[in-house]
Amino acid sequence: MISNPLNEVKISPSSKTMVSAACSHLIHGIRELNLFSNNPFWTSTLTHTEQIHSTRLFLILTSISLLSVIGYVSLTVHSYEVTRNKFSISDFERLQARYPTTFKSTCTKVSIPYxxxxxxxxxxxxxxxxxxxxxxxxxxxxLFNATSYNILDFRTFGFSHYRSLRLLCLLTRQAINDNYHAFNSTNLVALLTFSRAQFNNLAGVLMSNFQKNLLANEKRTAKVTSLMIAQNRLLSALRTNYYTHSKPGSQSYKTYNAHYLERNGIDGSFCDCRSRNNQCTYPAGGFYNWTLPELGKPAKNNPPPQFQKKKKFIQSFIVKR
Structure with a gap:
């Protein structure tokens, strides 16, 4: 290094040469960097140039991996646990909305009745x-002589229909009381507190299951009753969809299924209850002038049925038999 009268510092040619040589040596060392062993026992099948390229690729991938790990660690959110013994519903909903994935609230009672x-x-x-x-x-x-009226006459089946309606109401009340008792005897078991949306969904599912179970039990009861009547061949003395005809003093019986005239149909058209799955309907009323029906033939409705009470006509209504 040489000093001049103007106090300027200049690098001598020998110093420049040393710096240049060091830089050249460093660059050459980086270019020729080879991590493969020179031990003959570990001799690689790669050429010297391929070993240098493999070393560079290894260092680049290693650097990228280290940078990725460092970046992930620096960006990771560190969480810590805070426990609160008491809080209000508003605090619960606020904390759950703020920390939807980490917020947990355990129940003081794991089991609670519905x-x-x-x-x-x-x-x-x-x-x-x-x-x-x-x-x-x-x-x-x-009426003790109910079977002496027309099959379409309300007086023939009014008593039995209203008794069936009463029985249906009683069975319905009993079924609902039984299901209500079973519902109240069932407990909900949960370890964590539900959110408002989860609770509403749970309540909807419970009520839907309550209704489905109630209807299923009612249908099961009706099916069992129908099977008992069918298997025991219980017949009604009233003019129902099926009736048995016998001659006094004989052992022969013949069962007929009822036929009804079609509503608003052409003359002579009728509905067979057996082929219509007992879904034939026809207006019922009071028949005061009628003739005995022929077996296997639809009942006649001439003259038209009329109900009269206090000089006012009551409209006929549909009765499914």
């Missing part, structure tokens, strides 16, 4: 609380 958080109220049809299913009204419809 009736503690759900109130099931049942509303029956008005007819089940009306006088039409009362004993007084049903008894007033009883």
């Amino acid at each position: 009736n503690k958080f759900l109130n099931v109220s049942v509303r029956f049809h008005q007819v089940c609380s009306s006088p039409f299913i009362g004993r007084k009204w049903i008894s007033s419809l009883y």
